[in-house]
Amino acid sequence: MQIVRKNLTFQLDKPILYMMTKKRRRLLELLQESVQPLSAQQVYEQMEESLDMATVYRGLKYLEEAGEISSFLLDCSERGVERYYSQSSSCHRHFLHCVSCHSFTSLNECPLGSLEKIEKETGFRVEEHYLTLKGTCEKCQINVRGK
Amino acid sequence: MQIVRKNLTFQLDKPILYMMTKKRRRLLELLQESVQPLSAQQVYEQMEESLDMATVYRGLKYLEEAGEISSFLLDCSERGVERYYSQSSSCHRHFLHCVSCHSFTSLNECPLGSLEKIEKETGFRVEEHYLTLKGTCEKCQINVRGK
DNA sequence: AAAAATATGCAAATCGTTCGCAAAAATTTG
DNA sequence: CAAATTTTTGCGAACGATTTGCATATTTTT
Structure with a gap:
């Protein structure tokens, strides 16, 4: 993953400028390290540094819009309906x-x-x-x- | 659709006995008449006879367990994340x-x-x-x- | 380094869905 | 067929995942 700075990153065809903060980078790294897709809750639990739940959600949404990760919905008998996130590999x-x-x-x-x-x-x-x-x-x- | 009475209906291999009440029948009919899968909210709105939202949810769950309908999750930009129901055709x-x-x-x-x-x-x-x-x-x- | 823009934490709100409980309807029993 | 029993329904409150408003902290721009 490259370090991204505002006004310097382009995704797809249209230029999407976005800002990679420390917290967002940690979110992304966590998902890149994980073999399994993770729910927001799981991301939250696995974060060593403290991070508010709202920030997790906002960060994940942000990273998804930026094209770095992607998500899907799953209805699991154990955990109910949740969105799961994983890196957008190739x-x-x-x-x-x-x-x-x-x-x-x-x-x-x-x-x-x-x-x-x-x-x-x-x-x-x-x-x-x-x-x-x-x-x-x-x-x-x-x-x-x-x- | 057949009229189902308690102790008289079997689904799949294992006998699932279930009761088809008026309200449940209306739910099922609505879905059978609809070309489109409907969310609980849409079912609720399209019901002419009054029916509590909780009853809609319970009825849909019941019908799904009985194998009469099936559902899937969808994240729609307009309506958000909802479960949609449709009849279990052939x-x-x-x-x-x-x-x-x-x-x-x-x-x-x-x-x-x-x-x-x-x-x-x-x-x-x-x-x-x-x-x-x-x-x-x-x-x-x-x-x-x-x- | 100061000003401006954006992200974060916290608490409250939202939204789809579920649950507890008392009343109503359906089924079983005698 | 009526009484007893079981299951469903309506209502309101509760729930869990996710979002939002707002003041503060961080990052970017100047």
Whole structure:
């Protein structure tokens, strides 16, 4: 990650100028270090330096708008409906969510076929897509069997 | 739709006995008549007979557990994060959501390729999946052009 | 270094959704 | 069929995730 200063950073085509403060950088680093997508609450808990919850939310929203991270909604039986954040690595990612241990596993590639067919059929111009797969991870399958 | 009476209805393999009250039937009918998935709020507004919001929520949850309807989460720029409900027709469905007029378009088929590959790669047993496509519907594309 | 702009902490507000409880409706029992 | 029992409904309060207003702190611009 580069250090970003106001008026100096451009994302996508249109220039988005933004400011990378210490706190925001820590938020971003935390997400970059994490293998798992994290909810705002989890980010808050994992921050060593103190950071207000409102600042976490504002920071995450800011980083997302700046294109550094991306998020999705998940309804988890354990934690309820929350937004989860992860770094915006090279390409967009999807996750498998284990309904038993509630961990995420990242997919290597997007299992979605071409969207062109859909666009032709529906007349829609598809701009983004979110895919959530739910199931049971390898570990939890074994654990259940073991019992 | 069949009229369901306690102890007389079975869903899937395991017998789920459930009671179809007048209010619940109206909820279900509303969703069956609607082309679009509806949020609890929209269901509430479209109900001619008065129905408490708590009852709407409870009824929708009940119908979903009974397998009559299904739901998904959507973050819409206009309406925020809400759960949307639609009847569980024969097979499971996915929707395209227009980011301009906020309407839904139903997909004819699931664009997801085989999940087997994913299961092999990840060891995951995939049980369900949710796909949200966002973009611009045909009408809104034309409207924008027209301006 | 001072002035201006922006971010942060704190507390209160918001919004979708859920819950407790008493009354109403549906089901079961005798 | 009426009484007893179970389940649902309405109402208001509670909840949890997220947002907002405002005064203060930090960062940027001058």
